[in-house]
Amino acid sequence: MEKPEFLKKYDLDILKIDDFLPNMPLSDHTNLHDLIEDHLILFLASTHCDLCEQTLEVIDKYTEKNHDLNIVVLLDSDPSSIGMLINHFKERAQFYLVPPHIMNKYLKMRFLPVGFAIDCNMKIVTTHSVQDMNSFQDLIEPLQLEIMR
Numbered sequence: 001m002e003k004p005e006f007l008k009k010y011d012l013d014i015l016k017i018d019d020f021l022p023n024m025p026l027s028d029h030t031n032l033h034d035l036i037e038d039h040l041i042l043f044l045a046s047t048h049c050d051l052c053e054q055t056l057e058v059i060d061k062y063t064e065k066n067h068d069l070n071i072v073v074l075l076d077s078d079p080s081s082i083g084m085l086i087n088h089f090k091e092r093a094q095f096y097l098v099p100p101h102i103m104n105k106y107l108k109m110r111f112l113p114v115g116f117a118i119d120c121n122m123k124i125v126t127t128h129s130v131q132d133m134n135s136f137q138d139l140i141e142p143l144q145l146e147i148m149r
Contacts (some may be wrong), residue, residue, distance in 0.1 A: 010014075011143065014108045021122045024106035026074075027084045032106075033122060039143050040118040043130070044109050046076035046100070054131045055113040056085070063092035069140065074098040075089050076112070095147055117143040 015021070023033040028063055032042075044053040059071060071093040075118070082097050089095070103109035110126065117126045117139050125142045128135065 003062070014110055015042065015124055015127060017124055017126055019124050021116070021118050021124060022106050024102070026098070028133070029076045030096075031074075034073050036118060036122060037070050037121065038120045039070055040116075041140060041143070042116040042118060043071070043073045044098075044103050044107065044115075045073055045113040047081045048076065049079070049112050051131060052113040055115070055129070058133060058136050059093055060089070060131055061133065063089065067092065074103060074107075076100050076103070081093060081133070115139045119143060 021032065021036075021040075023031050025031055026035075039089060045055050047053075049115065055062075056073070059073070061137060062070070063071065073085075073093055073095045075085070075095055075097060076099060079097065082095050086095050098113070111129075112132075113129055114127065115130045115136075117125045119125050126139055128139060130136045130139055
């Protein structure tokens with residue numbers, strides 16, 4: 001069913017399921033595609049956002065007991081905050097400091113937080129916001145099913 005004309009103006013040009021993850025530089029020697037192994041769980045977040053803090057708490061809770069996911073967080077933050085997060089998470093997740101306008105330029109980010117499950121072919125298998133363990137499980141489930149095949 002097609003949207004009514006008055007709602008079409010609210011359509012956002014965002015990354016969707018089955019889109020390929022665009023590559024973007026993260027540092028002088030690292031691009032986003034370099035981080036994809038057999039999968040990638042990618043989060044776009046900020047330390048200036050209450051919902052993003054919930055997302056970081058969920059990632060922390062999951063990775064305390066599970067070390068099976070390749071998790072990368074692109075974070076809008078100040079250098080001292082990202083340093084504390086890198087120190088806290090250690091090897092459980094990778095963090096990169098990325099301003100929102102760069103997230104938007106490469107990844108069509110329109111809101112934070114948002115998560116993506118990406119397969120080894122750089123294809124987005126699912127995407128949505130994560131604020132609790134159930135929504136985290138929903139994000140990773142299609143990828144886990146694909147990996148088990």
